[in-house]
Amino acid sequence: MNEFDLIIIGAGTSGLPTSRVAANNGKKVLLLGEGPIGGKCVNWGCTPTKALVYCTHLYKETLKASKFGVKTGKVELSFSEAMDYTRKLVKNSLEQNEKRLASFEKIEYIPKNAKFINDSEIEVDGETFSAPALLIATGARNFIPPINGLENVQYLTNKNMWSLKELPKSIGFIGGGFISCEFASIFNIFGSEVSIFERNDRVIIRADELISKSLNQYFNEDGIKIYKNTQTSNVRSKNNKIIVKTNRGEEIELDQLMVATGFKSNADKLNINVSNVDLDHRGYVVVNEFLETTNPKVWAIGDIVGKQQFTHMALRESKAVLNNIFNNKKVKVKFEDIPYAAFTEPPIGSVGRTESQLKDAGIPYKIAQTELPHCSRGLIMQLNRGHVKLLHNEKEIFACHIIGEYADNLVHEIVPLIGVHNGWDLFKEIIHAHPTLAEIFSNLQK
Numbered sequence: 276m277n278e279f280d281l282i283i284i285g286a287g288t289s290g291l292p293t294s295r296v297a298a299n300n301g302k303k304v305l306l307l308g309e310g311p312i313g314g315k316c317v318n319w320g321c322t323p324t325k326a327l328v329y330c331t332h333l334y335k336e337t338l339k340a341s342k343f344g345v346k347t348g349k350v351e352l353s354f355s356e357a358m359d360y361t362r363k364l365v366k367n368s369l370e371q372n373e374k375r376l377a378s379f380e381k382i383e384y385i386p387k388n389a390k391f392i393n394d395s396e397i398e399v400d401g402e403t404f405s406a407p408a409l410l411i412a413t414g415a416r417n418f419i420p421p422i423n424g425l426e427n428v429q430y431l432t433n434k435n436m437w438s439l440k441e442l443p444k445s446i447g448f449i450g451g452g453f454i455s456c457e458f459a460s461i462f463n464i465f466g467s468e469v470s471i472f473e474r475n476d477r478v479i480i481r482a483d484e485l486i487s488k489s490l491n492q493y494f495n496e497d498g499i500k501i502y503k504n505t506q507t508s509n510v511r512s513k514n515n516k517i518i519v520k521t522n523r524g525e526e527i528e529l530d531q532l533m534v535a536t537g538f539k540s541n542a543d544k545l546n547i548n549v550s551n552v553d554l555d556h557r558g559y560v561v562v563n564e565f566l567e568t569t570n571p572k573v574w575a576i577g578d579i580v581g582k583q584q585f586t587h588m589a590l591r592e593s594k595a596v597l598n599n600i601f602n603n604k605k606v607k608v609k610f611e612d613i614p615y616a617a618f619t620e621p622p623i624g625s626v627g628r629t630e631s632q633l634k635d636a637g638i639p640y641k642i643a644q645t646e647l648p649h650c651s652r653g654l655i656m657q658l659n660r661g662h663v664k665l666l667h668n669e670k671e672i673f674a675c676h677i678i679g680e681y682a683d684n685l686v687h688e689i690v691p692l693i694g695v696h697n698g699w700d701l702f703k704e705i706i707h708a709h710p711t712l713a714e715i716f717s718n719l720q721k
C-alpha cells in the first residue's frame with residue numbers, strides 16, 4: 276500500500292486546490308474524485324453562469340450606448356455564440372486544471388468514486404487506502420423534488436443546460452432561489468419568455484425583505500412572470516412542449532423547464548455510516564469551527580459541511596483545514612456574516628443578517644437606507660433603480676444589503692466592518708472618492 280500524508284475525497288472546487296497547496300508544502304496526497312476535476316464551480320456553476328451573465332450584461336449596456344453618444348449600429352445578442360464562448364471557457368479551465376494537476380509529482384489522482392470501508396480506510400475500485408488524515412470534499416448535488424410526471428419530461432438543470440443548442444422561446448423555473456433568478460435574468464435578456472414558479476410570496480426569500488421585494492418588482496417590470504405562492508403539482512410533455520400545472524389548476528406551456536430547488540448532500544455516496552463521522556439531520560457532515568468531524572482522523576470542507584455553500588467559503592475552508600491538519604496552532608473558521616453576491620439583473624450584494632433575522636434574535640437595530648441612483652455617479656450613469664441599506668446600532672454595523680449596479684462589488688466596503696465593536700464610527704469616517712458609485716455610502720454617514 277502507498278504511503279500518503281493526506282487523502283482527499285472529491286477533486287472539486289475545494290478538494291483540488293487543497294491538494295495542490297498540500298503538495299506544494301511537501302505533503303504526499305492521494306486525490307480521489309469522480310466527475311470532471313474542478314467540480315461544480317468551474318464546470319456547471321459559477322464560471323459558466325457568470326460568463327453568460329457577462330454576455331447578457333454587456334448586451335444590455337450596449338443597448339444603452341446611444342443615450343451616451345456612442346454609435347454602435349445594430350446591437351445583437353447571439354445565444355449560440357454566447358453559449359460557445361461559455362463552453363470554451365469551461366473547456367479551457369478544465370484542460371488547464373488537468374494539465375496543472377498532472378505536473379504535481381506529489382499528487383496521485385484517481386478519477387473514481389471513493390467510499391469508507393471503516394473509520395480510517397477508503398476503498399476505490401476494490402483497492403484500499405489509508406493516511407493519517409482524510410479530508411471529505413465531496414460537495415452537494417442538485418435536489419430534484421418529487422413532482423408528478425417530472426421523471427418523464429426532459430427538464431434542464433444547471434448541469435445539463437450547457438448543451439442547449441437553441442434559445443427557448445419560453446422557459447420556466449421551478450424554484451425562485453439564487454440559481455433560478457440568475458438564469459431567469461439571463462434568459463430574459465436573451466429574449467425568452469420567462470416564468471418562475473415559487474412556493475413563497477416572493478423570489479429569493481432568503482435575502483433581506485427590501486432586496487427580495489425590489490428584485491420581484493424589477494423582474495415584473497422587466498417582463499419576468501413570477502407565479503408566487505405556487506406549487507407545481509404536475510408536469511407533462513405534449514407536442515414537444517412541457518406543460519406545468521400549478522396547485523391553482525393553471526396550465527402553463529413551455530419550451531423548456533429548469534429545476535433549481537436546492538441541493539442535497541453527497542455524503543450518501545461515501546458509505547459514511549461505517550466512518551464514525553456524524554451527519555446532521557439534513558445529511559451534511561457535522562464539523563466544528565476547526566473543520567474537524569466527529570472522527571479525529573477525518574476533516575471536511577466545502578458544500579458537504581452544509582453551511583455557506585459558496586466557492587469563496589470552500590476556498591477559505593481549504594486554507595484553514597490544511598493548517599489545522601498539519602500545524603499545532605489551529606485556526607477557526609467563521610461561518611456567519613459571509614458576504615455573497617447574486618448575479619441577477621440588477622445584481623445583489625449582501626453581508627450580515629437580514630432584518631427578520633435580527634428581529635428573531637431580539638437584537639434592536641436602526642436602518643440607514645438610500646437609493647443607489649442618488650449620487651453623482653448614479654446621475655452620470657443615468658441609473659434609475661437600486662437600494663443600499665445598512666442595519667446598525669450606535670456602535671456596530673450588523674449588515675449591508677444592496678441591489679443595483681455593482682452591488683456585488685460595493686458590498687465589500689462594509690464586509691470588514693461587520694461585527695467590529697466600533698464599526699459604525701469607523702464607517703462614518705470613511706472618505707469616498709468623488710464621483711465613484713461607492714460615494715453612495717456617504718448618504719448614510721449621518
Ligand SMILES: Cc1cc2nc3c(=O)[nH]c(=O)nc-3n(C[C@H](O)[C@H](O)[C@H](O)COP(=O)(O)OP(=O)(O)OC[C@H]3O[C@@H](n4cnc5c(N)ncnc54)[C@H](O)[C@@H]3O)c2cc1C
Pocket residue numbers: 284285286287288289290307308309310311312313314315316317319320321324325387388389390412413414415433454541544545576577578579583584585586587588589
Ligand atoms: C449554478 C451555480 C452557480 C453558482 N454560482 C456561485 C457563485 O457565483 N459564487 C459562489 O461563491 N458560489 C457559487 N455556486 C456554489 C459553488 O459552486 C459551490 O459552493 C462550490 O463549487 C462547492 O465546492 P465543493 O468543493 O464543496 O463541491 P464540488 O465543486 O461539487 O466538488 C465535489 C466533488 O466531489 C465529487 N464526489 C462526490 N462524491 C464523491 C465520492 N464519493 N468519491 C469521489 N468523488 C466524489 C463530485 O463529483 C465533485 O467533483 C454556484 C453553484 C451553482 C450550482
